[in-house]
Amino acid sequence: xxxxxxxxxxxxGLQFGMMLFLMSAGLTLVFGVMGLINLAHGSFYxxxxxxxxxxxxxxxxxxxxxxxxxxxAAVAGVLVEMLVIRRLYDRDHLDQVLATFALILVFSEGxxxxxxxxxxxxxxxxxxxxxxxxxxxxxxxxxRLAVILAGGLLAVxxxxxxxxxxxxxxxxxxxxxxxxxxxxxxxxDRLYTIVFALGTALAGLAGAIVGTLQSVQVGxxxxxxxxxxxxxxxxxxxxIKGALIGALLVGLTDTLGRSLLPVAFAAFLPPSExxxxxxxxxxxxxxxxxxxxxxxxxxxxxxxxxx
Amino acid sequence: xxxxRYLNLALLAALLAVPVLAQVQGAPFTITxxxxxxxxxLAAVGLNLALGLGGLVSFGHAxxxxxxxxxxxxxxxxxxxYEPFLTWPVEVAGTTQxxxxxxxxxxxxALVAAAIGALSLRTSGIxxxxxxxxxxxxxxxxxxxxxxxxxxxxxxxxxxxxFPGLNTMxxxxxxxxxxxxxxxxxxxxxxxxRARFGLALEGARQNPERVQALGIRPFQVRLLAFILSGxxxxxxxxxxxxxxRFVSPAMLGWQTSGELIVLIILGGVGRLCGPVAGAGLFxxxxxxxxxxxxxxxxxxxxxxxxxxxxxxxxxxxxxAKDQTHD
Numbered sequence: 176x177x178x179x180x181x182x183x184x185x186x187x188g189l190q191f192g193m194m195l196f197l198m199s200a201g202l203t204l205v206f207g208v209m210g211l212i213n214l215a216h217g218s219f220y221x222x223x224x225x226x227x228x229x230x231x232x233x234x235x236x237x238x239x240x241x242x243x244x245x246x247x248a249a250v251a252g253v254l255v256e257m258l259v260i261r262r263l264y265d266r267d268h269l270d271q272v273l274a275t276f277a278l279i280l281v282f283s284e285g286x287x288x289x290x291x292x293x294x295x296x297x298x299x300x301x302x303x304x305x306x307x308x309x310x311x312x313x314x315x316x317x318x319r320l321a322v323i324l325a326g327g328l329l330a331v332x333x334x335x336x337x338x339x340x341x342x343x344x345x346x347x348x349x350x351x352x353x354x355x356x357x358x359x360x361x362x363x364d365r366l367y368t369i370v371f372a373l374g375t376a377l378a379g380l381a382g383a384i385v386g387t388l389q390s391v392q393v394g395x396x397x398x399x400x401x402x403x404x405x406x407x408x409x410x411x412x413x414x415i416k417g418a419l420i421g422a423l424l425v426g427l428t429d430t431l432g433r434s435l436l437p438v439a440f441a442a443f444l445p446p447s448e449x450x451x452x453x454x455x456x457x458x459x460x461x462x463x464x465x466x467x468x469x470x471x472x473x474x475x476x477x478x479x480x481x482x
Numbered sequence: 483x484x485x486x487r488y489l490n491l492a493l494l495a496a497l498l499a500v501p502v503l504a505q506v507q508g509a510p511f512t513i514t515x516x517x518x519x520x521x522x523x524l525a526a527v528g529l530n531l532a533l534g535l536g537g538l539v540s541f542g543h544a545x546x547x548x549x550x551x552x553x554x555x556x557x558x559x560x561x562x563x564y565e566p567f568l569t570w571p572v573e574v575a576g577t578t579q580x581x582x583x584x585x586x587x588x589x590x591x592a593l594v595a596a597a598i599g600a601l602s603l604r605t606s607g608i609x610x611x612x613x614x615x616x617x618x619x620x621x622x623x624x625x626x627x628x629x630x631x632x633x634x635x636x637x638x639x640x641x642x643x644x645f646p647g648l649n650t651m652x653x654x655x656x657x658x659x660x661x662x663x664x665x666x667x668x669x670x671x672x673x674x675x676r677a678r679f680g681l682a683l684e685g686a687r688q689n690p691e692r693v694q695a696l697g698i699r700p701f702q703v704r705l706l707a708f709i710l711s712g713x714x715x716x717x718x719x720x721x722x723x724x725x726x727r728f729v730s731p732a733m734l735g736w737q738t739s740g741e742l743i744v745l746i747i748l749g750g751v752g753r754l755c756g757p758v759a760g761a762g763l764f765x766x767x768x769x770x771x772x773x774x775x776x777x778x779x780x781x782x783x784x785x786x787x788x789x790x791x792x793x794x795x796x797x798x799x800x801x802a803k804d805q806t807h808d
Contacts, residue, residue, distance in 0.1 A: 212608045214740075262791055268608060269539050273747050274790040276740045280783030288777050397736060401619045404612035412608065455628045462620035466601050469613065473604045 179313040184434045185427065190319045192426025193326025197381035198399055199406040199418040200333055201374020207413020208349045208370050209264055214275040215255070216378055216403070217396025218282035223248045223379025224386040224395060225286055228295040237300035241383050248379020252372040260371060261364070279397065287393045294390035322384055329377070330419050337415055346370060350413055405461055409468045411478025420476060425461050432457035489801055490755040494668075497523075497758060498661060505654045513653040514725070515769065519761045520660040521721045526745040526757030527667045528714030533743070534752030535680060536707045537687030541739050542598065542614030545621045546712035548734030549594050550587040550719030555729035556631055557583060558639040580643040580650070580659075584720055591716020592709050594621075599708035603701060615736060622734040636730025643724055650724070660721050664758070667714050672754055674710075683707050715742070744786060750798035759797045 202216050226247035231240035259278065263271045299318045306314040337343040345366055348356040357363045382396065389395070406425050410417025437453030444452065468476060497516060504512035525547055532538040560567045560576025568574040577583060602613040631637045642650040650656050674680045685693040686700035693700050723729045732738070741764070749760025767785070771778035793800065 206608055210608075212611055259787065259791070268611060269533070269743075269747070269751070270790050272539060272541065272611060272743065274787055276744065277783040277786035277790065279740075280779045280786070284777045284780035284783065288780065398619075401615060401736065405616050408609060408612055408616065451627075451629050455624055458623035458627045459620055462616055465613070465616060469601055469604060474609075 179311050180434075182309075182311055183313050183315060184430055186315055186319065186323065188427035188430035189423065190322045190326075190426070191430055192423035193323055193330075194381050194385055195399070195402055195406055195426055196326055196330060196419050196422035197377045197384075199403040199410070199422050200330075200415055201377045202400075202403050203407050203410070203413055203415065203418045204346065204370050205374050206407065208346055208353075209260075209367055211260065211264060212268055212271050212275070213260070214272060214400065215278035215282065216374070217398075217400030218279055219248045219252060219375040219378040220382035220385075220396040220399055221282065221286060221393065222251050223382035224297075224391040225290055225295070225382075226379070227383035227386050228297050228391045229290075231297055232295070237297070237387070240297070241380070244379045244383035245376050248382075249372045249376040251379075252375025253368055255375075256368045256371040261367070264367070283393050290393075292393065294392035295386075296390055297386040299387045318387065325384075329380075330415075333415055342369070402461070405465050407475070408465050409475060411475025414475070414477040417475055417477030424464065428464055429457070429461050432460040436460075485801075486753070486798060489798060490758075493755050493758050493762070494665070497762065501654060501657050510653045513657055515765060517653065517657045517660050517725055518722075519758075519765050520657065520664045521718050521725060522742070522745060522765070523758040523761040524660070524664045524667050524721065525715045525718035526742050526749075526761060527664070527671055528711045528716075528718065529742045530711075530746050530752065530757050531671060531674065531714065532708050532711035533746060534756070535675060535687070536683045536704055536711075538603075538704060538708060538711075539611050539743075540602075540614045540708070540711070541611050541736070541743065542602075542616075542618035543712070543715050543742050544734050544736065544738035545598065545614075545618035546591040546595055546715040547719035547722070547738055547742070548618075548621060548625065548729070548731070550591045550716030551723035551729040551733045552625070552631070552637075553587040553590050553716075554583050554643065554720045554723040555637045555639055557586070558641075558643060559631070559637055562639060562641070578641070578643045580645045580724070583643055584717060587720035588713045588717050591719070592713040595709045595712025595716075596705070599705050599712070603704050603708065615739065618734060618739055619736060622731050622736075625731040625734055632730070634731060636728055636732070638728045640727055642727060656725065660725075663717065663721065667717075668754060668758075670714075675754070679703065679706070748786075748789065748797060753798045756798050763797055 198216070198220060202213065205211050205213055205216075223244035227237075227240035227244040229240075230243035231237050234240075255278065259274060263274055299316075303318040303321050306316050307320065309315050335343075337346055345356060345361055348361075349363070349366060349370075353363060356366075378396075381399075382391075385399075402425060406418060406421040408421075409424060410419075410421030433454065436457045437450045440449035440453040472478075497520060501513040501516040504510070504516070525543070528546070529540065529543045532540050532543075557567060557576040558578050561578045562576075565576070566573050567576050598614065598617045602610055602617065605613060625631075626634045642656065644650065645655075645659060648655045648659070650659070682693060682698050682703045685696075686698075686703050690700040693703075719733060722733065745757055745760035745764050747760070748763050749756030749758065767782060768778065771781050775781060
């Protein structure tokens with residue numbers, strides 16, 4: 176495998192990692208601040224993708240689609256938080272798992288009812304189509320570069336939001352001691368709704384971005400949700416920094432494993448067998464990474480050590 | 483307490499009576515439905531041990547269900563094709579003998595549960611849920627990308643295993659086997675619940691510090707419960723593979739794990755026959771709602787949401803109206 180091909184895979188891994196970060200950031204905030212496990216987070220990813228595909232097909236503008244994805248996922252997030260999630264904060268994790276599992280069924284079947292079972296396809300907008308020549312002699316799609324860039328900007332924006340704004344102070348205070356900040360006069364219900372909607376909007380954005388790279392279909396959210404869980408286990412609950420590092424680690428490990436392992440096995444196995452063994456093992460890599468982190472740091476790389 | 487016991491007997495009697503009546507009337511579909519209920523009840527009895535008694539919310543029990551299924555599928559397909567399963571270091575042939583296959587499925591599922599449990603039980607709460615889910619998903623992707631045994635398409639093996647003296651392809655005979663194994667598992671659950679082990683496990687759920695102060699290590703008790711739980715669910719997976727004469731990665735998918743939890747919640751967490759009531763309710767609802775609407779899962783989701791938000795304790799809890807379980 177040549178160096179330029181390797182570099183291309185590294186970029187693909189970064190792009191995948193950035194998408195995973197958008198997905199994990201909201202999840203980890205909701206875990207950290209509200210102590211809630213939300214299995215339906217993948218549904219907001221799907222809602223974002225469908226809203227983007229629907230609006231982009233109707234208006235012809237991908238960027239309007241992105242706005243629609245953000246808006247749809249945020250509004251759905253606010254509604255779901257106020258109608259369902261709010262009742263679950265005081266419940267045990269089992270009830271949270273069940274209720275959000277039920278939400279997945281409702282959202283998936285509702286989307287199937289509205290859009291049908293056939294996948295939709297989104298085109299890359301003309302502004303971001305084509306490829307650029309990068310140093311090292313590789314042509315890399317502009318769109319994927321833009322995803323990496325946008326992911327990076329959003330990460331910086333989130334760090335700023337959590338680290339340097341009043342909302343961020345409240346979020347961090349809510350993680351540390353929710354009774355105390357309620358006693359200090361912060362409207363905790365509203366804070367929770369905002370945090371939840373922020374997370375679902377980011378998930379919707381991730382879905383819309385990926386909609387041009389993969390097909391948009393019912394059930395697209397759950398595999399990504401489970402990867403986001405792996406990210407959070409690696410990064411540590413409640414940590415945005417952990418989510419970023421974990422997402423990039425998972426993205427790079429998965430992408431590089433899938434391209435390098437079959438090549439590595441080809442050194443001592445016949446090609447067809449090497450391909451099979453390599454790709455089967457590559458699908459295990461991120462979980463092995465997770466297991467490794469668990470053995471050495473059970474609360475994740477950046478998680479608070481809890482007794 | 484007495485009422486719940488009568489309720490349990492009535493449930494088990496109904497599960498036996500329906501397929502017997504269906505046999506008399508010649509309605510094989512009903513027998514298959516009852517077999518499915520018995521098998522999923524068995525899988526949920528396994529999960530109930532970890533989740534109900536131990537408070538271990540495992541969202542990865544599909545792993546054991548699927549592994550049990552694949553043990554059957556792989557060995558049966560080797561036997562049907564007359565290809566040895568292993569040629570080195572010793573030659574091992576495939577087999578279709580249920581009495582050999584069942585213990586093997588239980589053993590392999592127990593080993594997988596030991597590995598997953600040893601890692602996941604280092605954590606608790608939300609972490610535990612996510613990690614068990616992730617490990618099950620790992621096996622799912624492995625099954626999808628490993629082409630030898632069908633990969634994504636799954637592995638059909640055409641005939642059920644053999645049981646001495648029975649024609650297992652006869653629906654009512656196969657139901658009888660599944661029902662008998664369900665009864666054995668329920669008896670085991672009942673005995674464990676009353677035994678020192680069960681008390682230690684419940685104690686570890688309610689107050690691990692106190693259990694530790696009594697000289698019992700919660701980790702070991704939980705790990706043993708998790709392994710037993712996985713083994714029982716693995717046996718159910720083996721039966722489900724035989725029922726369909728087909729295994730596919732879908733058995734390992736996260737939906738299967740979710741459904742098993744749903745069965746327990748619908749029936750009543752930690753209750754002896756909760757899984758039986760839950761499985762019955764779930765598949766009857768599926769059958770009934772599925773006939774009403776193509777989008778039955780939408781309505782099922784709404785029902786489930788209402789049960790979780792407003793009706794805790796499940797079906798047995800609602801009918802028995804007692805507080806045997808906290």
